[in-house]
Amino acid sequence: MLQDPSAETFSKQLLDIGDGKVAIDETGYVKLPTDFCTIADSQDTLIEQIFPDVHTQYINHEWLAERAILAAKNVDVDNLNLKIQMLLPGNLVSYKSIDTVCDDSEAVNFPTEF
Structure with a gap:
């Protein structure tokens, strides 16, 4: 944008x-x-208006960059994101991460922002 x-x-x-x-x-x-x-009577209608054919257009980064749905609360954003993700082809994958160092002696190898 x-x-x-x-x-x-x-x-x-x-x-x-x-x-x-x-x-x-x-x-x-x-x-x-x-x-x-954009006024819509439901979240599904709003998603279809803002992201038409998202199941085929999602690989077009320029197309995605031209669209946004704003919400006042994070819980609403999470709900919208999940609904949009469910429209995409492929299997759902979860990635896990940690924010600690397993071996304390290795802590010096990571910046403090880690």
Whole structure:
């Protein structure tokens, strides 16, 4: 989304909302521009609107880079990611990792960020 004019517009709109520069209607809610987001009646519909044919397009990195679904809570992001992953072909694989050194004498071989 780098150098994408629509991404720049969206970023400005978010900043304007955060800075209180957007009109508030009579109910006290922020009035969003009509082109602010994609409205969908379910997560499945939203996924299909943002990632149409993801089962074949997922290998196209440019196509993927042009798309994003934003969510306010990590639990919602996790749920959306899982639903999208389930649409992809292939077997589900889990990778495990650890953040400790098994042999204390080897600790000097790793940066402290490890």
